Structures are given as C-alpha cells and as structure tokens.
Amino acid sequence: MNDEIVQLYKEFDKNDLSFFFEKLIKFISKYDKVFRNYVFENSLNVVKKFKEYEFYMGTTDDNLEGLASFYAKEMVGASEKxxxxxxxxxxxxxxxxxxxxxxxxxxxxxxxxxxxTDQKTIYKSCDNCLITIKNDEFIERPEEMIPATKKQVNIIMEK
Ligand SMILES: [Zn+2]
Known part of the structure; x- marks a missing residue:
C-alpha cells in the first residue's frame, strides 16, 4: 500500500489533475476494506463513486504540486491509518x-x-477555523462532509 501511494504521488502532474484524481479514487476502491477502518462509511461510499468530471478541480489556493511531493516522502513509512x-x-x-x-x-x-454525504444539503465552510454556514446561518460543523459537485456549486453560487 505504501509503495503504491508513493508512486501515485510521484506521478502527480498539475496539468492533469483529472487523471491523478481518478487514480486516487481507484486507490480508495482497491483498498476499500482498509479505508473502512478509518473513514466514515457514508463518506467513503460516496467518495468511491466520485467522477472527475463532476467536480471543479484545483480551485483552492493549495500548492498541490508541493503537497504531492511532500506526501511522496511522508507516505514511505506511513501507517495504514x-x-x-x-x-x-x-x-x-x-x-x-x-x-x-x-x-x-x-x-x-x-x-x-x-x-x-447524501448530497442533499450544501454548506459553505472554512478549512481554517472550521465554521460552517447553511442558508446564511452558522451551524455546528457536521461530522461528515464531502466536496460539493459542480451542480451543487452552481446552485449555491447563483443565489
Ligand atoms: Zn475561517
């Protein structure tokens, strides 16, 4: 499992995020039984079905290339968890x-x-301080959340 994820991160290409994303999803499916021990079941079941074309890729200010090369080293001796x-x-x-x-x-x-995770409710959320907003009101952060699809993003951005 370690070698495989290290290889995957080494092959990261910021110009082909879709391909990299699909490989990550395939990795999750392949090691489903292991992921099940550490990731909420509802999240895992949806994430496994993610298709790259359903999402806006790489819109954040994260340095994905930097992260991938950092993780390639980190994952060499990492635990399954x-x-x-x-x-x-x-x-x-x-x-x-x-x-x-x-x-x-x-x-x-x-x-x-x-x-x-049922993809019925859309939130705005901050990765930094973890506040979560639903219909313009602050709510308690749900235990499980997944990225919104393009369709969901378009709905909320039009409001
Ligand atoms: Zn914040």
Whole structure:
C-alpha cells in the first residue's frame, strides 16, 4: 500500500489533475476494506463513486504540486491509518470548490462549498477555523462532509 501511494504521488502532474484524481479514487476502491477502518462509511461510499468530471478541480489556493511531493516522502513509512487520512485529505484539497468569499469568522481563508454525504444539503465552510454556514446561518460543523459537485456549486453560487 505504501509503495503504491508513493508512486501515485510521484506521478502527480498539475496539468492533469483529472487523471491523478481518478487514480486516487481507484486507490480508495482497491483498498476499500482498509479505508473502512478509518473513514466514515457514508463518506467513503460516496467518495468511491466520485467522477472527475463532476467536480471543479484545483480551485483552492493549495500548492498541490508541493503537497504531492511532500506526501511522496511522508507516505514511505506511513501507517495504514495515515495513508487513508492523507488520501481523503488530498481528494478534498483537489475537488472542493473555493469561493472568493473571505471567511467572516477568521478572515484568513476563503470559504469552500461542501456537501452532506447524501448530497442533499450544501454548506459553505472554512478549512481554517472550521465554521460552517447553511442558508446564511452558522451551524455546528457536521461530522461528515464531502466536496460539493459542480451542480451543487452552481446552485449555491447563483443565489
Ligand atoms: Zn475561517
């Protein structure tokens, strides 16, 4: 599992995020049984079905290339738990849509558009201070959240 994820990160190409994203999803499916031990089941079931064309890729200000090369080294001696957490994190960083709206709470990061695992509720959320907004009201952060699809992003951005 380590060698495989290290190789995957080494092959990261910022000009072909879709391809990299698909490989991450395939990796999750392949090691489904391991991921199940560390990732919420509802999240995992949806994430496994993610298709690259359903998401806006690479809209955040994360330095994905830098992260990938850092992780390629980190994952050499990582535990199964660390690998699972790391891959889910990378999927989040690639596929979560970032708005140009500054977080009203910390004012240090831009709000992202995220979704409930049943994909019925759309939220705005801050990765930095973790506030979550639903229909313009602050709510308690749900335990599980996944990146919003293009369709969901378009709905909330039109409001
Ligand atoms: Zn914030």
């Amino acid at each position: 660390e690998i699972c957490g790391n891959v889910i994190h990378m999927v989040w960083d690639i596929a979560t849509f970032m708005t140009e709206e500054l977080c009203p709470s910390c004012q240090d990061s831009y709000l992202k558009i995220v979704s409930s």
